[in-house]
Amino acid sequence: MTVVLTLAGSAQAGIMRITEYMYQGVDLEFVEFCNIGSTATNMAGWSYDDDSRTPGSVDLSAFGIVQPGECVIIAESTAGQFNNRWALGGTVKIIGSYTHNLGRNDEINLYDKNGNLVDRLTYGDQTFPNSIRTQNRSGWVSPAGIGQNNIYAWTLSLVGDAQGSWTSTGGDIGSPGRHTPIPEPATLGLMALVGIAGLRRRR
Numbered sequence: 001m002t003v004v005l006t007l008a009g010s011a012q013a014g015i016m017r018i019t020e021y022m023y024q025g026v027d028l029e030f031v032e033f034c035n036i037g038s039t040a041t042n043m044a045g046w047s048y049d050d051d052s053r054t055p056g057s058v059d060l061s062a063f064g065i066v067q068p069g070e071c072v073i074i075a076e077s078t079a080g081q082f083n084n085r086w087a088l089g090g091t092v093k094i095i096g097s098y099t100h101n102l103g104r105n106d107e108i109n110l111y112d113k114n115g116n117l118v119d120r121l122t123y124g125d126q127t128f129p130n131s132i133r134t135q136n137r138s139g140w141v142s143p144a145g146i147g148q149n150n151i152y153a154w155t156l157s158l159v160g161d162a163q164g165s166w167t168s169t170g171g172d173i174g175s176p177g178r179h180t181p182i183p184e185p186a187t188l189g190l191m192a193l194v195g196i197a198g199l200r201r202r203r
Contacts, residue, residue: 014035014036014037014038014039014040014041014066014068015035015036015037015041016033016034016035016036016037016041016043016046016066016110016118016119017033017034017036017110017118017119017141017146017147018031018032018033018108018110018119018120018121018141019032019033019034019036019071019140019141019146019179020032020071020138020139020140020141020157020163020174020175020176020179021102021108021121021123021134021138021139022134022135022136022137022138022139022172022174023102023103023104023106023123023134023135024102024104024134024135024136025135025136025138025168025170025172025174026136026168026170026171026172027077027081027082027085027086027168027169027170027172028075028076028077028082029075029076029101029102030073030074030075030076030082030138030174030176031048031073031074031102031108032071032072032073032176032177032179033060033063033066033071033072033073033074033110033119034069034070034071034072034179035066035067035068035069035070035071036068036069036146036179036181037068038068039068040065040066040067040068041065041066042064042065042066043060043061043063043064043065043066043072044061044064044113045061045112045113045114046059046060046061046063046110046111046112046113046118047059047060047110047111047115048060048074048098048100048108048109048110048111049100049109049111050100050101050102050103050106050107050108050109051106051107051109051122052100053107053109055111055115056111056115057100058074058095058098058100060072060074060095062093062095063093063095064093066093069179070093071092071176071177071178071179072092072093072094072095072177073092073093073094073095073176073177074094074095074096074098075094075095075096075097075098076096076097076098076101077096077097078096078097079094079095079096079097080096081096082094082096082176084169085168085169085170086166086168086169086174086176086177087166087168087169088176088177091177092176092177103124104124104125104126104133104135105123105124105125105126105127106123106124107120107121107122107123108120108121108123119147119149120149121149121151121154122149122151123139123151123154124151128151128152130152131151131152131154132151132154132155132156134156136171136172136173137156137157137158137172137173137174138156138157138165138172138173138174138175138176139151139154139155139156139157140154140155140157140163140174140175140179141153141154141155142154142155142182143181143182157173157174157175158173159173161175162180162182163175163178163179163180164178164180
């Protein structure tokens with residue numbers, strides 16, 4: 001289930017990843033891409049497709065420069081509708097009215113300007129039993145699952161969860177335009193040890 005990613009020019013292009021999606025909702029579907037790297041990404045010429053796996057199907061050039069930590073959205077509704085329904089305040093870049101709609105069992109593919117696959121998520125609770133179904137609630141990826149094409153590493157959104165999820169005007173739940181990295185257990189343990197060491201030094 002692990003996909004080998006082609007990161008041509010990643011040193012200057014940042015690291016774009018699929019971080020959240022919802023295939024069906026009252027306020028319609030969306031996919032979130034975030035730059036988890038330390039440098040900006042110029043998304044001119046980048047594209048998205050579903051399980052037809054065709055680079056160039058949905059042009060993402062309008063996102064322009066995506067800064068480190070910035071998240072961008074493609075949405076089934078218009079950009080204005082999505083912004084209003086999720087109360088984003090015009091702070092998130094949105095490409096709306098896309099027609100390559102996602103199904104219950106489908107795929108999300110992100111391609112760079114050269115048509116290289118950058119990230120892929122193959123999902124579906126029917127195809128992958130006991131995995132999440134993102135109907136009216138988005139799914140977000142754990143740190144260990146980023147870029148791994150493993151739907152079992154994804155979690156359904158809950159209001160006030162680790163991503164700060166909230167409710168749209170239609171009652172859908174998600175955190176579009178926002179991705180909060182969650183430390184892995186080992187990292188949490190290291191942070192705790194560092195904290196204890198710091199307390200000892202201060203004493």
